Amino acid sequence: MSEEQCFEFYISLINQLLCCNEGDETRILQDNQELLNQELIETMIAVAQQYGEAGRKNKAQWLMSIAQQLAKDLGLLEGEPTVTTNTPQDYRNFLMELLQKIYENPNPQLIYPFLAQNLDKLDENLILVLDHWAKNTLSSVDPETSEYIADVMFDFSSLIEQYSLGSIANNLEIAIRGYRIALRVLTFDKFRQDWAILQSNLAIAYSKRIRGDKADNLEQAIICYQESLKVLTFEAFPHDWAKIKSNLASAYSKRIRGDKADNLEQAIICYQEALKVRTFDALPQDWAITNNNLGGCYCERIKGDKADNLEQAIIYYQEALKVRTLNALPQDWASTQDNLGNAYFLRVRGDKADNLERAIVAYTEALKVRTFDTFPQDWASTQNNLANAYLFRIKGNKANNLKQAIKFYQNALKIRTKEDTPLDCLLTARNLGILYYTENQWQPATETYNLAIESLENARIEALNPQNRQQTLSNAIDVFYSMELCRLILNSINLTKH
Template sequence: MKKKGFGKSQPSIKEAKKFILAFRECEINKNGDKAKREDFLKANLDKLDESLLEALPLVFRDLTANKLSQERENFASVFGNFALLIKDFSLNDKSLNQELSIVAFKLILKIWSSQEFPEYWAKAQEKLGVTYFQRIKGEKVDNIEIAISCFQEALKVYTFTAFSEDWAITQINMGTAYLERIRGESADNLEIAITCYREVLKVFTFIAFPEDWAMTQNNLGNAYLERIRGERTHNLEIAITCYQEALKVYTFTAFPEDWAMTQNNLGNTYAQRIKGEQADNLETAITCYQEALKVRTFDTFPQNWAMTQMNLGIAYSNRIKEERADNLETAIACYQEALKVFNFNNFPQEWATTQMNLGSAYSDRIRGERADNLETAITCYQEALKVRTFDTFPQEWATTQMNLGNAYQNRIKEERADNLETAIIYYQESLKVRTFDAFPEDWARTQMNLGIAYSDRIRGERADNLETAIACFQEAFKVFTFDAFPQGWARTQGNLAEALTERSSLNNNTQDLDQAIELYQQALTVSAAGSDYFINDQYSLGHALARRYETSKNPDDLQQSLAAYQIALDYLSPEHYDRQQYWQAIPATQAILGSRLVRDGNWQEGLKLLINSLNQLKTGDNSLVYANALYQTGYAYELLSDQENARLYYRDALRLYEHLQDLPGIATSRESLGNVFVSQGHLEKGMSELAQAREIYQQLGKTEAAEKVDNTYQSVQQVLEQVKSEVLG
């Protein structure tokens, strides 16, 4: 079979030399016309292969060795022009084109020394740096370091005074390389990038170089969007201003591609914006992405289209307005669209990022089976780690570790205790990279999630786990302050409140519960209405107020509890997997409040609440909550001296508690039923119920309750004996 091109085994110097000489003739005949030179490459696509790459150094040596200076310089120009042309050539294998360009640039630097040809040498260094920055082959971390080195070399010649425009272009490229740099401290790299871009604006002004000025404004916006130092709120506002400045030049009509790029970047910033209403910022972000997609189509700009689809997915994942379930389905669809372009082989880093975002959407998904969604999320995160390794992409690796921790924390399949231990390990792994000094915001977020895991932890001492959780939340407050990160502050407030509520159950400390309620109320002044955190904190506030009522006996606590539950339910998606739990909290609390109102004399309003709660709960699937409501209704009728209705409701509650094998409920119902029987004159029936209640209380270790029932039992026994003696007498 005839080999294509020069063959893969041994480079053909003769054929490669023939190709280069033909390219030189094209250069001369076409008088530098780029389109015609590209036509030459198109006509010789079969020559652009690995054999040419291997042969280029040998051809260059053959054409320049022992030649006159002029001839050597001429061939250096030919190789330089070839390097520039092939670097951006749209056909053939992109990676191979880059390697051909790199080899050609390196070869001409042997002729164009910094001493003899400083300007040519600097130009080759700058272009070589750009090619390394964009390089597909090799490790990205190494390519960026080489690119930076090339730009630094070029700047030895390109000074602000001598070559101001070239100096400015190289500063832009240097800034972009530092913006993407993996090695070194991220905070330092971003500061260098910002300095580079600000230097550029000394040359590229709006009046003199409007297009270059707009490009620099866009890049400066990118740097401020990522900036770690300074106030996050302030950095994001600067980024927005930079992008809006760029749009003064980058209009849809004049520069559609650049306009779309800036719209995409502006969307990214609004998606993260702290100032203003979060719901409105996300709507603005969605609009920006949709605008960008007017230009960034799948057919015309597939890579940019995929990136914008991914960003749009992130915005829909976080969207507050409209139905949460619909938003998440839209997000998943956007990520799946992006994966049509971002595959593992051609775009590994983007593929990994999309996998991670897809995992997050499945982690939050409302539709479908919750357990299956979480398993899909875990798979997506594990896929992302095939690219996001600790050594190559430490920051992204740490983010994926944290997301895996989140998924395992919520996981339904397998043992809950094991899942929580796994979550804790993932968070601790993440903190190897996410340190307070290097990534304060990410560090604080991971501390908060670690605290949640310890709050839920099953293994270890419950009291110790809660203390660890509280310590984690307090660490997070070092970064998540009210002024700098109001949303992060609010989320941490809510999580700390939940831990304090749990601690109050262990130590019966009412101060913890009071503080928790105050923390929830403070958090709700900041959390965006309708957001997941807002809904969760409203529900948790309702729970904490209901808990406080148990000791305060203040009906206002129950009224406020009901109001909080109702707000949470009003915002919760009809399809949400927690909706049943939230919904049942309302009638359960109504039953307790109704019983209290009856006790306080508001018997009509109280009974109305009780009957309403029973009508709702009997159609639900939480039998324990229904049993509790039956008991509370019986208690209300007992307070109203309606012993017969009290007996009927206590009896129904007892039957349900027995079906559920709920010993505390059985004991309480038998005690109350015994008291009603006694008040009706059925002393022996009453004693039978009281004896059984006493036995269960003793079994449960509730000594005080058992003694109380025993006292009643003894009193009834004395009355019964007296009655019997009177009858006998």
């Protein structure tokens, strides 16, 4: 079938949809499944734009919503369709004005206020319009103009990716599509360096992506980072190479697929390679970031001796603190202090009592910056860590230590709520419930276990990777079992009283 014949069939199908009775759309689409493809969607968008230009706004919006739903059903879009009052022409006008502004000056201080005025257009509909415009435009202009468009598309995607207002999920989808469009022009063969930078940026977007399968996103990020390293080599582009190595290490440390132990080994190798360029003298902050991240990898490391790994983690954290000081980089300093506290809490070597004291000191230091008002989530995390340390503390009065542990767990639960952070709430409530249980405080234990169960009901455990899902379910089983024991004991006590 020729393109002209296909177009005629698409137009005929679109006319059927526009003229049909309400509710018949699904049947019509099912009867024409051989026509359901990206070309049909692009034709729908073009027709919707024509309706918008003719002032027939309702038909334009209706047809655009059908195109968007169909794109989602065909797997061309992630997420739920966005209901909008904007017409395709509104999106096109916005896109053209935005690209023109970026072409003239891509400064975020000039672009972001314009985006803020048009947050209602940063959605899946913009992706459809962007795809349609790019396909038609790039196929009809000369190579030099295509290159200009690709350069603007690169800046467009980078700006959208880093934009913090509106839907972050939508922004990342738009950025990914924009990078993909730029790659149609800036190919490996013709624009090798630009291609490599695009691959690196695309990898960053996939590593942050909210939609889609998390495991798939990380695999795509790793592939893109590895592609970029074909051009951005240590010899030719040492600083870019080191940055990509560090980002690749981060992706491996979070990787869901593959063997966890092997992934951590890959992360460690990449971080250590990055330190060939990121030295203390040349790039002190990058050097400190990499040392901090290596500390995290060694804390989690599966291969090697556990005691040796934790000693290495402590060394890396202490190295990072040479640059990450309270005065110079307070937030980073607090983060590394908290990490150092975790390493001392887990430490195998040395005196256990002393290690716990050092952990408490490090956590307490972190709270100089991690306050309830300024960094509530970080504050709650450190409060939870302090509670764990006091729960196992050897020095000091046992009763006072447990009292402190309860206080810190309760503090953490002020932020770690069942509505906002159900998995964190589950973990903290479970630990607090165990503490109450061991102290024979049956009523508060029951109430806290119940909070943990309610948190589990709010958590989307199906979205977790298999290892975390198994751990969460294991924690939940413990909670259910312990709560039933508490209820039995409470009932027994009540019966005895009566």
